[in-house]
Amino acid sequence: MELWFTEEHTPEVKLSIKVDRQLFSAQSEYQRIDVFDSKEFGRFLTLDGYMMLTEKDEFIYHEMIVHVPMAVHPNVKKILVIGAGDGGVVRELTKYETIEHIDMVEIDELVVEVCKKHLPFTACCFDDPRVHIFYQDALKYIRTCQNEYDLIIVDSTDPFGPGEVLFTKEFYGNCYKALKEDGIVVNQHESPFYQKDALAMQRAHKRIVESFPIYKVYQAHIPTYPSGHWLFGFSSKKHHPTNEFNPTKWNSLGLKTRYYNTRLHVGAFALPNYVEEMLKDVE
16 A cells, blocks of 8 residues: 555645655644654655654755855854754854854744654754754744844744744834844745745735835745745844845855855845735835
C-alpha cells in the first residue's frame, strides 16, 4: 500500500508527496505535529496538515528570511526570532560571528523537541550559547519590549490558529516599538498567487505599511509552498533594503549559502506587475 501526504492548496489544487514512512505524529496543546520521510523531498514537517519545511528546499526559505536583512543592517548585535521552532532561522543566524544575542519565542515547545530529534538538518544550533528560547505567546512577549532589538524575524505559520496573532496591526506596532531606532523586521508574507493566500498577504501588508516608514516586499521560489511563489516583507525604521545594501561587505564574510547571493538580493525586490498592483491596492 502506498502512503501519500496531501495538502490542499485550493479546493481544486493539491500537493501530494509519496511518503516512505511516518516518523512522528502527536497532538500538542496547540497543533498537530507530523514528521514524514520521503524519497523526493527527504524528511518534512507539517503542522495541522500544512507543509512547514522539507529537507530538500528549506534552505531557500531560511536563507532568504535571514541573509537579506543581515546584508542590509550595518551592525546587528541583538535579534528576536518569533516562531522558527524548526531551527532553520537560528542555524543561519549563528553563521554570523558578530551577532551577540538571539532571543527566540516559540509557543509550542514540542515542535522544538521533535525537530531536534527528527530534523537535525535545521535544528542543529539551538545549543549555541547566544541562543535563548522562551516558550510563550509572542504577542505577550513583545508587548514588554522597547528599543531592544536590531532585527526581528517573524517566522510564523499561516494567519490562522497559533500564528493568527502574528498578522495583526497590534503585533506589528509592538514590533516597531521593540526595535532600536534603525531596526529592521522581516516576516514571511504569504503567497500572491492563489486567491485565499493573496488576500492574507494583502491584509498583512496593509497592517505593516501602517506601522513602518520603509516597507518593501521581496520574493523567492519555494517548490513545496502553495504555487511555489513566496513573498517576504522587509520593514525598517531607517534602512532601505537595496539603496543601503553593501554587497562587498557581505561577500567579505565568506558565508556559504546555497540560494542567497548578493546579485539575487537586488533582483528579489523586483516583483511581477500583478504583485505590485496587489500591494498598491492596500497601501
